[in-house]
Amino acid sequence: MFAEAAGDATSIADVKVELPLLRTPICFIVDDGAPCVNPVYYWARDCDKMPPGTAKPWIHTEAGAGARSNLTPCIPLSFLQEYVAWANAVPHKGKFTVLPIPMGLGRITEGLKGCPKTEVDAWVKQGAPGSLAQESGLKAEVDAWIQLVRDNLPQMYDITPECWTHTLGLDLNSMKTTSEIESDLLSRLSQSDPLTELVEYISGALSALKAAGFDPTGFTNPAWFKGDKKRYGQAIAEAFLKIDGPKVTFIFVDVDQKSPKVLPQTLYVDRSRKLACVNVPASCNEPFAAQAWLGAKIDPSAYADTYLTADGARGRFADLMETGSPIVFFAHWNTLWAEGTQGGLRGVQEIIARVNRVLAKQVVWMKPSEIARWHVAGETCRFKTDGNLATIESLFACENFTVSLGIAGSAVKEPRGVTVNGRPLRKIPYREFALEEGTFTCKDGRVFAGFRLPEGRTELEVAGSE
Ligand SMILES: [Zn+2]
Numbered sequence: 001m002f003a004e005a006a007g008d009a010t011s012i013a014d015v016k017v018e019l020p021l022l023r024t025p026i027c028f029i030v031d032d033g034a035p036c037v038n039p040v041y042y043w044a045r046d047c048d049k050m051p052p053g054t055a056k057p058w059i060h061t062e063a064g065a066g067a068r069s070n071l072t073p074c075i076p077l078s079f080l081q082e083y084v085a086w087a088n089a090v091p092h093k094g095k096f097t098v099l100p101i102p103m104g105l106g107r108i109t110e111g112l113k114g115c116p117k118t119e120v121d122a123w124v125k126q127g128a129p130g131s132l133a134q135e136s137g138l139k140a141e142v143d144a145w146i147q148l149v150r151d152n153l154p155q156m157y158d159i160t161p162e163c164w165t166h167t168l169g170l171d172l173n174s175m176k177t178t179s180e181i182e183s184d185l186l187s188r189l190s191q192s193d194p195l196t197e198l199v200e201y202i203s204g205a206l207s208a209l210k211a212a213g214f215d216p217t218g219f220t221n222p223a224w225f226k227g228d229k230k231r232y233g234q235a236i237a238e239a240f241l242k243i244d245g246p247k248v249t250f251i252f253v254d255v256d257q258k259s260p261k262v263l264p265q266t267l268y269v270d271r272s273r274k275l276a277c278v279n280v281p282a283s284c285n286e287p288f289a290a291q292a293w294l295g296a297k298i299d300p301s302a303y304a305d306t307y308l309t310a311d312g313a314r315g316r317f318a319d320l321m322e323t324g325s326p327i328v329f330f331a332h333w334n335t336l337w338a339e340g341t342q343g344g345l346r347g348v349q350e351i352i353a354r355v356n357r358v359l360a361k362q363v364v365w366m367k368p369s370e371i372a373r374w375h376v377a378g379e380t381c382r383f384k385t386d387g388n389l390a391t392i393e394s395l396f397a398c399e400n401f402t403v404s405l406g407i408a409g410s411a412v413k414e415p416r417g418v419t420v421n422g423r424p425l426r427k428i429p430y431r432e433f434a435l436e437e438g439t440f441t442c443k444d445g446r447v448f449a450g451f452r453l454p455e456g457r458t459e460l461e462v463a464g465s466e
Helices: 040-045 065-069 077-087 117-126 135-155 182-189 197-209 228-243 289-293 298-305 316-323 332-338 344-359 366-380
Strands: 012-018 023-030 092-098 157-160 166-173 178-180 247-253 267-271 273-280 326-334 363-365 382-386 391-392 398-408 415-420 438-441 445-454 456-465
Touching: 012 382, 012 391, 023 166, 023 316, 023 332, 023 344, 023 366, 040 326, 065 267, 077 135, 077 332, 077 344, 117 166, 117 344, 166 182, 166 273, 178 182, 178 456, 182 197, 182 391, 197 289, 228 267, 228 273, 247 366, 267 366, 273 366, 289 326, 289 332, 289 344, 316 326, 326 332, 332 344, 391 398, 398 456, 445 456
Parallel strands: 023 092, 023 326, 023 363, 092 157, 247 273
Antiparallel strands: 012 398, 166 178, 267 273, 382 391, 391 456, 398 445, 415 456, 438 445
């Protein structure tokens, strides 16, 4: 307790959750990651198996026909090696998909042995970069891919399945693909009661990743979703519980490149079990994706300009920062590869270099799981104020949790101390983007405090003016 001087009573008027350390969360998502195969090649191929009347992606329309025939089936291991070397050297965080049975070609742990001989032969015949002459060679390449991702990327990325195959749904009894698109299957199961079948489908994919040595922390929807999102969120939370995974998890399913502010949305919370699933939408679209998929030449600077100009003044990122919106942007693995031109990767490298050059102080790189936790902790915690004491009851722990406190009382301008559960925070003079975990600062009659929020009860105590 702080000793209060007479006539120096400090009173907390209100408590507000702020952006983590008053910075804009930023996150980069890589979709459709899979060992060695080019997802868009198989996406186009599997469209042939879809029932008549199914809405198909553009690549399978008349317009896409010519383009389709030129796609290569393989993304060589050397591209992943280059990607990992870059990713390890450049500060950023995000999410990376690993498909457990990419395009129905077989379990990644079994080296895509489900891949028919004719197909392997076709790879070789087409002379795709990195194509291999025999299945045993392919197994070695797949194993090397898994090891590289497993050993390098999880420090900066959440690993998620994008359900099993990303193309056609699986029959979990036979483990064979059906004629239903996987995203349609997931949409349908989210609307059936009970959710058991959907939970099984999702937890199976999570377990398959665990068996391959990954530690999945979230979920990505393959392609479109037309079902019940809240129940989808519940099924994902239940599926993670089944595999002993994190109790706060997330889904990437939505893209909103237009709204001025794009916030996460809590899909499911169970207060008694302390379970939650949060929808973390992308707030930017993926420019030039269609061109990149077909290997058209892309200017990295033009690619990056749509997100952020080199001076940091314009672009979608600048607009989102104005509104205090998290910045979540994404690319597909095959966009990065871009039929060997690596056009997407060069574009993304340029964007991230610009962010780290001109926005380094204003933003905080976060994984979607960290954004999800920050969002749901802030949304579900309950505040009570009593004089100079604010009590927070939180279901979830959260790093870099940041609140501002309105201070009432004309005598009090700059509180001399703030404690969190009895531990003093370090006072720092107010400067933009200077707040760190374990510090507080004051501006315009408000106190801003950054600290690690524990689960349960937290007491924030403010001492009177200096
Ligand atoms: Zn995808």
